[in-house]
Amino acid sequence: MAVPAIRGWTVFCMGAWLMGTVCTAIVATQNFYTIDRLLAAEPNPAFTAVVDKLGHSETRELLRYLSSELNRLYFQYWNLAQLAIGILALWLAGKLPDAPRAKWGIVAMLAIVLFLTVLITPQILSVGRTLDFVPRDPPPARLRTFGLLHATYTVLDGIELIVGILVTIWLQKPEGE
Secondary structure, three states, X not given: OOHHHHHHHHHHHHHHXXXXXXXXXHHHHHHHHHHHHHHHHOOOXXXXXXXXXXXXXXXXXXXXXXXXXXXXXXXHHHHHHHHHHHHHHHXXXXXXXXXXXXXXXXXXXXXXXXXXXXXXXXXXXXXXHHHOOOOOOOOOHHHHHHHHHHHXXXXXXXXXXXXXXXXXXXXXXXXXX
C-alpha cells in the first residue's frame, strides 16, 4: 500500500478514535440528564402512570441505576474498542517513514487507555456499584473515592483526546516538510 493511502487510513483511525471518545462522553452525561428531563416533562401517559405507581424518587433512583449500568457497559466496551483502534493506528503509523511524533503520540494514547482499562475502570465499576441505591444524605464514605476515580478518568481521557488531536495534525503534516 502506498504511503498516502497508509496515511489516509491512519488519519481515519484517529478520527474514529477521537469521535468515539467524544461520543462516549456525550452519551454518558446525557444518560443522566435525560432521567430528570423525562421525569419533569412526563412525555407519555403510561410513563407518568408508572412514575405515579412507583413514586417519583424511586423511579428516579431506578432510572439512575439503569443509566449507571449502561455507562459502565459503554465505557468497558469503548476501552476495548480504543485498544483495537489504537493498535491498528500504531501499526499503520509504523509504516510511515516520516511520522515519529505521531507514532509516539499513539503509544502515549494507548498507554493511557491501557491504564484506564486495567486500573481505573474496574475500580470505578466496583466502587460505583457499592453506591447504587445508597442514600446521599449524608454522603457515603465511598462517594469521595468514586469522585476521585471519575476525575482521574476524565482528566486522562481529556489528555488522550488532546494528544489524539495533535497526532492527527502531525499526520497531516509529515515531519521534514
